[in-house]
Amino acid sequence: MAKQFGNSLDNMRELGKLVVLKIGPGNFQQGFSVTLQIGGETQRPTVELVGALPTAPDLPLLYQQWQTAYRQLQVPHRLESEPNMVTNVSWVGDCQEMADALCDLMNHWLTQADFQAIHNKLLEQLSPSDNIRMVVQTEDPLLKRLPWHQWVLLQRYPRLELALSAPVYEQVEAPHTRSKTVRILAILGEATGLDLATDRSLLQNLPGVDLHFLPAPDRAVLNQYLWQPQGWDILFFAGHSNSTGSNGQISLNAQESLTIPELKYALSKAVQRGLAIAIFNSCDGLGLAQDLADLHIPQILVMREPVPDRVAHEFLKGFLESFSRDTSLYLSVREARERLQGLENEFPCATWLPILCQNLAQQPPTWQSLQGQVPSPNLGAPWMAGALATAVTAATLAMRLLGGLQSLELAAYDRFLRWWPLWETPDHRIVVIENTATDLKQQGLDKTSDASITDETLLKLLQKLETFAPRVIGVDIYHAHPIADDLPELKQRLESASNVVSLCKHPSMSAETGGIGPPPNATLPHESLGFSDLLEDRDSRARRILLAMEPLPGSVCTAHKSFAAIVAAQYLAPGALDNSQNPWLEHVFWPEEHEQFQLQQVKVPRLTPSSGGYRLPAEAFGGYQQLLRYRHLPDLEHIAQSYSLGQVLQADFNGQDLRDRIVLIGTTALEFGGGDIEERDFWKTPYTTSERPEDMIPGVFIQAHIISQLVSAVDDDRPFLSTWNDGVEIAWIMLWAFAGAGLAWYLVKNRFWLMFLTLEVSLFLMCWSLLAVPAIWVPYVPAAIVFTGSVVAVSRYRSYQ
Structure with a gap:
């Protein structure tokens, strides 16, 4: 599995960028025109830029001086004998000194103003994490020999390798291999003074290959093998070779040498039958590469200069090890080339020698593709x-x-609610009567009062409202003190009026004392009493509603169901709560795990301690909870039509808006404390964006939103929020x-x-x-x-x- 993953990993790396540097006609005395193209591996170029390389008249001379110094090194190499070859010894230090001077001049040349636009575009478009194939396309012989990989700019990109390409190229349609092995034709040429046995051993150690050796063949035998109908994937040559001008020559045996054009037809047929790579592990191979490129061989790997035996072996070993692991062809060349640096104390500039020559019309193959496995980015997810x-x-x-x-999830939840378009309208079924600061003053109440409405005022209000025939009256005001003995009508109305709903408050979840009960001297039926408890999260925002809960033992508040739930149920079916045969508001299986709260035919989904973004501890969670789905309005207080208490009590008040509606009575005076009773009845919501007290919502409007949510679920099919x-x-x-x-x-x-x-x-x-x-x-x-x-x-x- 690890091998399969490694193969897939390197296949995916092929999906990188292709950079083509087209260097047009010119010379070092007059300069060169340059065109830069950058694109994806399988895409047309997305960037093209025209620039120029300036004059560099000293560069050819300095290269020749380095080349002379390099070729005068007295080390055995695979170059064919040259009659005028210099034999004196050039010290390694001298060669390295000339190499450094050549690199310095080349990098100075590539930073001149004429070329700066291309230099900057490469920095802009390429990233060090990119997989990059860079191809220098030129026909100038010296440009092909320059050590481009020593360009300082390219040192920034650890996954880049550079190749050469001819200005003219052509795609050759070849059939996909049907073999499950990589077919290699290995030519071991004239071997005087060479160790070709090591080349042979390295090839034999490759996995999954069909390997055929031709030791010192003659031209006829080689021609016959190249014409074989099954075709070859890789053509390998090791032995003596050299280049004269733009032409190359290889030594097949002690008596016979030949040039690439002398095998033109056989090699062309081999390309048509699938030849993908030609490797010439021999000296001075750029002339060979030029001749092979004319035959449109897809990939050609040669040595720029004479190569010592040991360098040839080390490069071949590193390349074959990497490429056979299905590392990309370019990165395999780079890895093997860079491994040669360890030999440069003995063989200077060894890393300059290997160069890949690319037919730009062909995609580089992988080891898997040569085995008939065409890699795809979408096959075999790593x-x-x-x-x-x-x-x-x-x-x-x-x-x-x-x-x-x-906290992050609740903040995102709030933002989603605030950003939703204002598409909802106020609920016409609800009317709010506000007990304002002015009303409180007219009643003679202030911040020190232990009530927020007098019994006389409440009785007058209930009497006045009765004349307008609302369907339900919800008194969202605590009435913890006894009803005055001289107001028996108020006590009677609270106890017997089927459409008046009062409230109480449970003690906190963590306390067994406290809470606020109904009037001590009144006995309110269960269908007329609900608890008003609202829930707030750690950021003091009210996002959840409590529909039902089990009262704590000894609590002054004995209500099982919420004030809002009872008001909603009374509106939907007046009097139904008192009919056990038709329970419009049902909370069953309490307190079992699978309890269900139901309002008429609508089942209310229960919020759990881990619903949505909540992660609530058990001690902070209790009862049957649900998310509060506010009506999204410009102002949450616009949920319903509202009047002040003073307006309603005026003699000329026209209460037609109250007929058959839900009427809620609540205190909205922010500055009124009401002792400990009312001081927390202002709430932050998901729509609250500041800490100012005036941006908080009175509790009566929160109750209006809850009632609207419950009634709308039944009458309007408005869904509850769920997770x-x-x-x-x-x-x-x-x-x-x-x-x-x-x-x-x-x-x-x-x-x-x-x-x-x-x-x-x-x-x-x-x-x-x-x-x-x-x-x-x-x-x-x-x-x-x-x-x-x-x-x-x-x-x-x-x-x-």
Whole structure:
């Protein structure tokens, strides 16, 4: 499995950038025209820029001086004997000194103003993490010999290798190999003074090859093998060779040498039958490369200068080891070339010798493709990307389980609610009567009072409202003191009026004392008394509602159901709460695990301590809870038509707006404390964006939103806010983790940021719209974290490979 992963990994790295530097006609005395093209491996160039290389009259002379110094090194090499070959010894230090001078002059030449635009464009378009094939396309012999890999700019890119290409090239259609092995024809030429046995041994150690050796063949035998109908994948030559001008020559045996044009027809047929790579592990091979390029051989690997035996062996060993692991052809050449640096104390400039010559119309093959396995970025998803995505998901889910993401998820939830368009209207079924600061003063109450409405005022208000025939009257004002003995009518109305709902308050979940009860001297039936408890999160915002709960033993508040639930039920079916045969408001199986709260035919989904973004401790969670779905209005206080208490009590008040409606009575005076009773009846909501007290919402309007939510669910089919179960949420989060890993693993660099931003925006829009239309709270924060985290993790992993 590890080998398979490694193969897939290197295949994916092929999906990089192709940089072509086209150097036009010219010379070092007049300069050269240059065209730069940059694009994806399988795409047309996306960048093209025209520039120039300035004059450099000293560069040819300095190269010749280095070449002379190099060829005067007294080391055995694979160059054919030259009659005028210089034999005096040139010290290694002298050769290295000339090499340094040549590199300095070449880099100075490549930083001149005429070439600066191309230099800057390369810096702009290329990243050190990119896989880059750079091809210098020229027909100038000296430009081909320059040590381009010593260009300082290219040292920034650890995954770049440079090749040469002829200005003229042509694609050759060859059939896909049907063999499961790599077919290699290995020619071992004239071997006087050479160790070709090592070349032979290195080839024999390759896995999955069909290897045929031709030791010292004559021309007829070689021609016959090249014509074999099954074809060859790799042509290999080791022995003596040299180049004269633009032509090359190889020594087949002690008596016979030949040039590439003398095998023109046989080699052309071999290319048509699938020959993909020609490797000439011999000296001075640029002339051979020129002749082979004329035959449109896809990839040619040669040595620029005479190559010592030991250097030839080390390069061949490194290249074959890397390439047979299915590392890309270019990176295999780079890796093997750089390994030669360890020999440069004995063989200076050894890393300058190997050069790849590319037919630009052909894609470089891989070891797998030569075996008939055509690699594809979409086949065999690498398990490491999946493993990294899984690790990021596990870490995020663990953090979420421990509550580390709750504040972020609630903040995102609030923002989604605030950003949704204002498309809802006030609820015409509800009217709010506000007990304002002016009303309180007229009643003679102030901040020190232990009540927020007098019994006389409440009785007058109930009497006045009765004349307008509202369907339900909800008194959202605590009445903890006994009813005055001289007001028996108020006591009678609160106890017997079927459409008047009063409230009480349970003690806090963690306390067994406290709470606020109904009037001590009144006995209110269960269908006329609900608890008013609202829930707030750690940031003091009211996002949840409490529909039912079991009263604590000895509590002054004995209500099982909430004030809002009872008001809603009374509106939907007046008097039904008192009919045990037709329970319109039902809370069954209490306190079993599978309890269900139901309002008429509508079942209310229960919020659990781990629903959505919540991770609530058991001690902070109790009762039957649900998310509060506010009506999205310009001002939450516009949920309903409202009047002040003083307006309603005026003699000329026209109460037709109250007929058959839900009327809520509540205190809205922010500056009124009401002792300990009312001081917390102003609330922050998801729509609250400041800490100013005046931006808080009076409790009576929160109750109006809850009642509207319950009534709308029955009458208007307006859904309750719900969440996915844990399994679906985990699957959703993992989906985005793998999307991020896939994006970082497969995508071509020049489209990466576009796709990254597109997916991020898509995730946001999906979570935003799902919260509004089907009313599902979909995890956004953990999905965004794992998506981004997987992108970063996989990208970092690939950059180090």
